[in-house]
Amino acid sequence: RNTVVEVKVPQQAIGPVIGRQGSNIKLIQKETGTVIHFQNTDRGENGNGDNSCKTHRTLVIRGTPESVHQAELMVYQIIADVSNILTEDVEVPTIAIGRIIGKGGATIREISSISGARIIIDRNDSYNELDHPRIISIKGSEQQIKTALKLIQIKLEEHEQFQSKLSETTGNGKRNNTSSETNQHIKITASKVPRSNESWDVEPNKPNQEKHLNNAGIEVYVSAVEHPGHFWVQMIGANALQLEQLQNEITAFACSDDAKLNYTVTEVNIGEMVAAQFETGDVTYYRAKILGTTE
DSSP: OOEEEEEEEEGGGHHHHHOGGGHHHHHHHHHHTOEEEEOSOOOOTTSSOOGGGOSEEEEEEEEOHHHHHHHHHHHHHHHHHHHTOEEEEEEEEGGGHHHHHOGGGHHHHHHHHHHOOEEEEOOOOOOOSTTSEEEEEEEEOHHHHHHHHHHHHHHHHHHHHHHHHHHHHHTTSOOOHHHHHHHHTOOOOOOOOOOOSOOTTOOOOOHHHHHHHHHSOOOEEEEEEEETTEEEEEEOSTHHHHHHHHHHHHHHHHTSHHHHHHOOOOOOOTTOEEEEESSTTOOOEEEEEOOOOOO
């Protein structure tokens, strides 16, 4: 004999109950053997069916009495967990944000995965000083927030150690003796590569950028190398997350049937922007500009 139970789910708990692409509801159904769905329409607070001001939605659970009871408890547990979600804002110097975000956002994703907390970094790029505090919002349970704060603190300590070593190296013009001796035996020669005079990928330094470079080190990673005398670097910072999102969108479009059918590149011209893979087998598409042709 099947039993039907209705659970009122608060508005703020609807997303967590459903889960990403319905993962939580699917998991509950699989573990309990029930059938679960939200009612398509719920009556609003004024009883006229206006959903714009509703504070909850009705979740319907169908199954045997035992399975329905088990599923109901699992749903209520999710609702209780959502009710205990806290938010804590912390200030971090802008110069240290790159260390926390990591290459392509890898570090911040790892912190979020380990702690279980949601981490949001203020993307306001209007700050003129690298030591200006940037706000990091951490959302989760008390324990999740504590874990995230510990992991962020570790990254801040790594940044301080990096800056300290950098100051020792560059502050008074001193260099490590071993490095100096080694460099004397290394001679780097670059082969001459024909190219256009246009430096499309390099913008003149702005006054405040020069100030930043003179006063502190900036973390970067090398994204591409043509030869030792010409390579590209990318600053590690909040914009890295935006760049990663752009690359994901480019990749999704380039792999779509629409792109393959209507936007396949049959010829290229110097100066054009295209979406291209970095190397054979690369699953990501990047922005690229045609600079020239090879024989």
